[in-house]
Amino acid sequence: MRIRLLGGLEVTSPERRPVHFATRKTSLLFAALVLAGRRGHRREQLSEAFWPGRSNGQARNSLRQALVDIRRSFPTSRDATLYIDGNQEAVALIAGPDETDISIFDRKFEEGRAADLAFAADLYRGGVLAGETIPEELDEWFGPYLDRYQRKALQLVDRLSLALPTPGSTEEVACEGLAERLLASDPAAEAAHRALIRIYAHRGQENVALRQFELCRNVLKKQLDAEPEAQTSSLAISLRSRERTGHQRPEPSSGVAVPALAVPMRHDDQPSIAVLPFQNLSGDIEQEYFADGMVEDIVTALAHFRHLFVVARNSSFTYKGRSIDIKQVGRELGVRYVVEGSVRRAGDRLRIAGQLIDTSTGAYLWADRFDGTLAEMFDLQDQIASSIVGAITPKVEEAEIERAKRKPTESLDAYDYYLRGLAAFDRTITSRSATDDALRLFMKAIDRDPEFAIAHARAARCYATRKSNGWMVDRAEEIAEATRLARRAVELGRDDAIALSYGGYVLGYVGGDLDDSAACIDRALALNPNLAAALGVSSWVRACLGEPGKAVEHAALAMRLSPLDPRLFAWQFNTGLAYFCARHYDEAVAWAGKSLRHQPNYVSAMRVMAAGHALAGRLSEAQQMVARICAFDPLLRLSNLAEVLPPFYRPDDRSRYIEGLRKAGLPD
Known part of the structure; x- marks a missing residue:
């Protein structure tokens, strides 16, 4: 490992000598390239962000000089494992998987075994570029990376504290060290407090664990005017109960038992999700209603996604007020994904946090927070619910694509072929070969299931891409096939917003029928007003219809x-x-x-x-x-x-x- 970003920037040359770049901007540029990885950045973006206020030519020249400085320490050669690559449009830092601490941290975090998590915990010496002075104009550039790795560190310390083997183990030492480093930078980091409570309980030091809980509660009250989360409080309840009864301590990951529930039925292998009750961390009954109402809105909005199996509110609310294990919830409700969250008040401000979790691994796929004022609490409800739904549905789709990729090709069914088609089309730079691959996979899905509406719609959309790029070979035949697939999509998918969206778009762009196109897309929005894809194609058809204001809005x-x-x-x-x-x-x-x-x-x-x-x-x-x-x-x-x-x-x-x-x- 030659590059450290966690806890500050440290770089060593191929000869293992410390590297010091000519200017602070060059150091930060190097860090930006490390964080971007092989996907790199466009030169225009870098020059505008790092040298604002200069003319385009001056900014590009400053970028070139900085890259020359970096190349001096990491020259390109046949056997180089770390070097700058790029062209006139973009530039990237090419690094081996073990050259940077963040790549190792990410890999160990995802692998998820206790030993891997402990390795990642030791790597986390502090936040990304901690101690480095970042100019105000670059706050927006680096801010998302700082937030992402801070969230990962909090998730890491929580997960590792639930996976500790015997007291005094390497994993325990790593977890304790990470918790202490996190609290040193943020005394209100509740996940770190919770990890220490579990560690002390694991060692049999119940009194020390309870003192840690009291410290956590006091800090939260002082800094945020809030109470600890339910899972933290349940640890204290368990410890006090243990003191009173003299019982042997349970395993550190144990919690309140949840009665087994009947597993809802779902069809085939469709993705499934449950939305758990959001925790009210502020003790205000008005916020309790707000949190419950928001969960109901999220459940209702998710239910509009026809190919997503959503557990009813009555089942998921059985877990309200209980300390639960996400994997256990997955088994009991029969779901792959869980949404959980919390509502916290700080003065007259509200903060709503949400997370999407894979129940099979416990991995966090998405996390974010939303802020508003207490006065507009109920007005925020719809906005936050739609924002959470809009954020998590692409993440569920990404997770399902990765799941399909891991299946052997001989066992693929229609839905898996469909997911692989999405991976080829939506998640690559548009090219003729990628479009052809996606079309082939969507047609395989249709062969397996001739009534698969969205597979018809996505296949039709591939023909639209061929038309837009001038790739059609037999124009008349391909337009006829695209129109046939689109009409079949909207016929089969009368209640499927995705099929109506993309089928309608192709009827407009390839078939030239704007009236039918708008009618299909309007029906899609009526079925699912939270579907970003429907709003996206609606913006196109509104522009074509001569309604630019509505197009920009959508x-x-x-x-x-x-x-x-x-x-x-x-x-x-x-x-x-x-x-x-x-x-x-x-x-x-x-x-x-x-x-x-x-x-x-x-x-x-x-x-x-x-x-x-x-x-x-x-x-x-x-x-x-x-x-x-x-x-x-x-x-x-x-x-x-x-x-x-x-x-x-x-x-x-x-x-x-x-x-x-x-x-x-x-x-x-």
């Missing part, structure tokens, strides 16, 4: 509901298209540029960007973009442009789009 809502969605680039493009139709060319160019930063070879965004630059009078930039378009689609001409154009309802939108590309230099 795209913004989609991005708020699912800010890390694989289709984010498409919603950004739709926003740019809407602004183009509204004659706001600067905004159109800006949003198309954002789309291209997420999907560099998205030709639709390139076309809007070129037309927007041209109509705004920036012919040089427009011509550069047309050159880029022609590199990706050499056969595109003004004469065949209609083959890839959106089906604009307003003739003026269509004529301005064509005129913009003509001015930009698209060949006749």
Whole structure:
């Protein structure tokens, strides 16, 4: 390991000598590349973030000088395991799996055995870049990484304290050290207090454990005006009961027994989820109603996702007020995933935390928090519920894709082929080969289940991508097949919001029927108003129908509901298209540029960007973009442009789009 970020930045050269970069900015740039890993960053993003206020040329030159400084310590060679790689557009730090502490930490954290968790605990000397001075303009850049690893450390200390073998073991020592380091930086880190309580109880030191609980309670009261979480309080109750009865101490992970429940029935191998009652950590009965009402809203919203099995509120609320084990909940309710959370008051502020957990491993797949004022408590309920639903549904989909990838191909059923198709299409840079692979997998899913509505819709969407990029070979035949698949999707999926969304989109873009397209997408939104994908395609159809204000509104809502969605680039493009139709060319160019930063070879965004630059009078930039378009689609001409154009309802939108590309230099 040659790079440490946890607890501060330490770097050693291939010769094992300490590395000191020329400037603090270079050190932070190096850290940013380490955190990004092999996916790297676009040069434009780095230069704008690290050297704001400078001209584009000056910022790019500063970036080049910083990269030269880094390359001096880590030159590229045939046997190098750590080096800078990149081109004119992007740059990445290529490092072996054991070169950085964060890559080892992440791997051990995911592997999850007690020995692995202890190894990760020893690696965590402190937060990412702790002790480093980060300029204010880079707070937004590094903030998500700092938060992510702090959350992981808290999850780690909690999990490790539940998996301790004999007292005095290496795992116990590592857990205690991590808990103490976490409390040194944040005395209100309740997970660390809880870990120490378990450790002392594990050693038979009940009095010390109870003193730790009292310390935890006092700190929380003083700093947050809050009480300990239910699982922390239950540890104290268990310890006091043990003192009174003189019974032998139970295993440290034991809790209050939960009666076995009848496992709800579900079909095939669909993903399943339960939403547990949120904990009210503030002792305010109004917040109790708020927390319960929010859980009901989340359950109701999740139930709109037709391919997600959701346990009813009455079953999940059986666990209210109890200390439970997530794996046990998974077994008793028969679910793969659990949502849990808490509501905490600090002064006149409310903080709502939520987590998504895989019940088979206990791993946290997602965690976030939401803040608001006490005065708007009930107004926040719908907003928070929709935000949580929007965040967790893509995470469930990602987890299901990974589950399908681990299955041997001879045992795949229709749903597994569908998930693999999603992995090929949604989670890779768009390319002809990826689109072809996805189409093949979706068609395999249809072969296994001819009434699989969303497989039809996703297959149809692959043809839409082929049309947009100029990849159709037999245009008439492929348009007919795309339309057939789309119509079959909406026929089979009358009550399936995803099938209606993508089937409707293809009917509009490939089939040219905007009325049918809008009707299908509107029905999808009526079925599931929290579905980001439906709002995303709705923004496209509204732009085409000449309703740019509604298009921008729906795209913004989609991005708020699912800010890390694989289709984010498409919603950004739709926003740019809407602004183009509204004659706001600067905004159109800006949003198309954002789309291209997420999907560099998205030709639709390139076309809007070129037309927007041209109509705004920036012919040089427009011509550069047309050159880029022609590199990706050499056969595109003004004469065949209609083959890839959106089906604009307003003739003026269509004529301005064509005129913009003509001015930009698209060949006749």
